[in-house]
Amino acid sequence: MDALWICLAFAAGLLAHRIGLPPLVGYLAAGFGLHAAGERSGPAIEQVAHLGVLLLMFTIGLKLRLQYLARPEIWGGGLAHLGLFALLAGVLVWLLAAQAPGPATALGLALGFSSTVIAAKSLEAKQELRSFHGRVAIGILIVQDLAAVGLLSVAAEAPHPGAALLLLLPLARPLLLKLLSACGHDELLLVFGLALAAGAGALFHALGLSAELGALAAGALLAAHGRAGELASALWGLKEAFLLGFFLQIGLAGGPDAATFFGALGLLLLLPLKAAALFLVLIAFRLRARSAFLSALSLASYSEFALIVAQLGVQAGWLDAQWLTLLALAIAASFALGAPLNRLAHPLFERWEARLLGFERHVRHPDEEPIHLGAAHLLVIGMGRAGTVAYDYLVQHERVVGLDSDLSRVGDHLHAGRRVLYADAEDPGLWHHLHLSGIRAVLLMMRDAEARVIAARQLRRHGFTGLVAAISHYPDEAAAVTAAGADMTFTRLDQVGLGLAEHVLGELKQRAAAGG
Numbered sequence: 281m282d283a284l285w286i287c288l289a290f291a292a293g294l295l296a297h298r299i300g301l302p303p304l305v306g307y308l309a310a311g312f313g314l315h316a317a318g319e320r321s322g323p324a325i326e327q328v329a330h331l332g333v334l335l336l337m338f339t340i341g342l343k344l345r346l347q348y349l350a351r352p353e354i355w356g357g358g359l360a361h362l363g364l365f366a367l368l369a370g371v372l373v374w375l376l377a378a379q380a381p382g383p384a385t386a387l388g389l390a391l392g393f394s395s396t397v398i399a400a401k402s403l404e405a406k407q408e409l410r411s412f413h414g415r416v417a418i419g420i421l422i423v424q425d426l427a428a429v430g431l432l433s434v435a436a437e438a439p440h441p442g443a444a445l446l447l448l449l450p451l452a453r454p455l456l457l458k459l460l461s462a463c464g465h466d467e468l469l470l471v472f473g474l475a476l477a478a479g480a481g482a483l484f485h486a487l488g489l490s491a492e493l494g495a496l497a498a499g500a501l502l503a504a505h506g507r508a509g510e511l512a513s514a515l516w517g518l519k520e521a522f523l524l525g526f527f528l529q530i531g532l533a534g535g536p537d538a539a540t541f542f543g544a545l546g547l548l549l550l551l552p553l554k555a556a557a558l559f560l561v562l563i564a565f566r567l568r569a570r571s572a573f574l575s576a577l578s579l580a581s582y583s584e585f586a587l588i589v590a591q592l593g594v595q596a597g598w599l600d601a602q603w604l605t606l607l608a609l610a611i612a613a614s615f616a617l618g619a620p621l622n623r624l625a626h627p628l629f630e631r632w633e634a635r636l637l638g639f640e641r642h643v644r645h646p647d648e649e650p651i652h653l654g655a656a657h658l659l660v661i662g663m664g665r666a667g668t669v670a671y672d673y674l675v676q677h678e679r680v681v682g683l684d685s686d687l688s689r690v691g692d693h694l695h696a697g698r699r700v701l702y703a704d705a706e707d708p709g710l711w712h713h714l715h716l717s718g719i720r721a722v723l724l725m726m727r728d729a730e731a732r733v734i735a736a737r738q739l740r741r742h743g744f745t746g747l748v749a750a751i752s753h754y755p756d757e758a759a760a761v762t763a764a765g766a767d768m769t770f771t772r773l774d775q776v777g778l779g780l781a782e783h784v785l786g787e788l789k790q791r792a793a794a795g796g
Contacts, residue, residue, distance in 0.1 A: 285314060285325070289524055304401065304527050305616045311531015312612070321532040329529040331478060332522030333397060334495040338477035339515055340400055340418060341499020342508045343409055353416060353565035358423030361561045365392040365554055372550070387603075391550065393424050393583035396492065397526060398615050402578055402622035406728055411685040411704060413574040416562070420579060425493050443487040446497075453501045460505055469507075473515045476502075530584070530612050547582070547610040548617070555580035559639075566643055569636040570629055570707050577625050581618040582611045626706050626734060633708055652715055654699075656681035659719050661705050661735055662726035663693055666751055670723055671698060705735040711742045724750035724766065729757040733764045740765035 289310045296306030370388025374381055399417055400409070408414040456476070463469040477495045484494025502508050555576045562572035586607050621628070629636065653659065656679045660671045663684040674680045675698075682700035684690050693700035703710050705726060716722075722739060724732045732750050739748055750766045752758035758769040 285310070285319075285528060286524070288314065289528055293524075304398075304523075305619055307524055307527035308531045308612050308616055311528040313531075314528070315532050319532065321529050325525045325529055325532075328522050328525030330481075330491070332519060332524070332526050333492055334477045334481045335474070335515055335519035335522060336397060336400055337492045337495040338473065338480075338499040339512045339519060340409065341496040341501075342503055342512045343499075351416075351419070353562060353567055354419035355423060357416075357558070357561050357565050358420035359427070360564075361420070361558045362389070362392045362424060362427060364561065365557050368553065368557070369550055387586070390586035391547065391582055392554070393427075393586065394421060394579035395581045395583045395611070395615065395618075396421050396425070397523065397584075398581045398618050398622075399578045401523070402619060405623075406625075406730065408574075408685075408728075412687060412702075413571040413578070415687070416567070416571065416575045417578045420558075420575070422496070424583075425490055425496075440487040443489055446484070446487065446489070449497065449501065456498075456501055457505050460502055460507055460511065465510070469511060470514045470518065473511050474518070477515075527615070530608065530615065541609070543606045544609040544613060547606070548613055551580050551582075551614060551617070563639050563641065566641055568709070569633075569640045570704075570709055572639075573629050573632075573636055574625050577628070578622055580621070581614040582607075584611060586611060626730070630708050637709075653681050653701075653719065655679055655718060656699070657718060657720050659683065659716075659722045661703075661722065661724055662731075663689060663698075663700050664725065664727060667723070667725035668693070668698075670725060671700075705738075706731050708738065711738040716742075716744050716746075719744070719746055721747035721749065724748065724761070729753070729760065732757075732761045732766075736761050736764035736766045 289307045292306035292310040292313075293303030294306070296309070297303050366385065366389035368388070369391045370381075370385040373387050374384035399421060403409045403411075403414045403417060409418065459472060460469075463472045476498050480494040480498035481491035482494075484497075485491040502511065558576040558579060559572045562575060563569065567575075658674050658678050658680045660667050660674070660680060660682045661684075663671065663682040667682065667684075671680055671682050680699070682693065682698060683703040683705065684693070684700055685702070685704040685706075687702055690700050690702045703714075705724075716739075722735075722744070724735050726732050726735070729752070732752075736748055736750065747768075748766045749768045749770070750758075750761045752761060752769045752771050755771070758771065761769055
């Protein structure tokens with residue numbers, strides 16, 4: 281039967297992809313269809329789903345800089361939003377569902393949590409996990425995880441007294457770094473990541489804490505290692521395959537009757553309120569409207585944690601068992617709505633930019649972007665590996681400046697002596713104020729294809745007449761960025777082969793000249 285589930289999930293995911301929706305929407309639909317046919321989730325799919333979530337959290341940890349979580353917009357914003365929405369949702373549940381104030385408040389708090397899986401996958405798909413708004417969203421999710429541990433400690437059993445020993449985990453970091461270095465580049469690297477994610481999750485769970493929090497902590501211990509990115513790439517395919525089980529499991533959890541359907545619809549109507557509350561909270565913490573909007577939209581879903589709270593309520597007798605089905609439907613529907621909305625996040629901000637900017641505070645923002653590029657003649661946008669190689673070559677001949685949306689990467693480049701500024705090329709506000717009068721050519725080196733298209737379009741829209749060159753991974757990406765305004769595109773793997781061939785010919789000519 282598991283083979284049939286996988287085949288149905290693939291068919292539904294492919295259909296969703298063909299109509300412009302993320303495959304996970306199809307996986308959820310397949311789960312609901314299987315439930316309607318009388319199928320139920322079993323131990324095998326539950327274990328696969330759990331491991332998929334652990335791997336997702338582990339790979340997030342690999343890209344995490346813990347010192348960033350100390351920012352006030354993350355701790356203050358996360359807790360303020362959680363408390364505000366818990367109050368609003370709790371009052372509505374109390375009034376409309378005739379629940380006692382205590383259970384209503386607990387449900388309101390549970391509904392304030394956002395799905396880590398949906399937020400992380402949407403940010404990862406757009407290569408935005410390390411952008412400013414991506415870091416804010418992930419940081420708030422971590423704050424929510426910590427608050428969830430506290431809530432479960434009050435509502436259920438407290439963590440094991442031995443949980444305090446987890447504070448010594450950083451002492452294991454040197455050993456873990458040595459093991460990562462010793463793994464090589466083949467299957468042993470994959471097995472090491474799998475073992476560490478599952479092992480850390482099991483350890484935290486045994487001590488009464490969230491297994492997902494354990495996997496994230498394990499990944500964070502390795503984040504500064506030079507091969508952390510390679511490990512995350514090695515785990516990517518396995519993580520995606522296992523997450524299929526998570527979305528199937530949500531769909532298999534239960535189907536609605538008329539009452540639960542309308543109840544879930546009512547909870548869905550709270551999602552705009554949830555996103556708006558977080559937007560206003562982040563604005564109050566001096567974020568720009570764009571960062572606040574993108575962070576809020578990525579967290580505008582319900583979390584599977586609400587099911588845990590409801591399960592405790594059912595066991596304690598202060599909630600009816602029907603709440604489990606209602607919440608499962610609302611959570612799954614929020615996933616189905618949240619995924620396409622996040623895919624359209626940047627176009628939505630462009631459409632509503634004028635209205636959203638009216639909420640900004642007239643202060644210096646922590647995500648402020650540059651206006652002047654100095655005396656540079658060439659601009660490299662996207663200072664990853666390819667962008668860095670281009671910068672280092674061009675700076676020998678021209679004045680060059682780089683832009684990147686990853687704050688930690690910007691810091692690394694500045695430490696290495698390169699002139700690199702923080703900026704997000706997908707931000708329309710950047711192009712309204714950026715002075716390009718001295719720039720003769722722009723190189724679009726970002727990994728995300730949509731980001732390159734948006735940047736090319738914005739450059740031409742704001743009157744830039746210089747040369748625009750872009751990298752591409754596939755021919756359809758090259759066609760899209762050319763249509764958006766790029767003068768030339770280069771496929772990365774083709775250029776690697778061409779560059780190697782040119783170096784080989786040059787070396788052969790030098791040897792021939794030396795021998796002659």
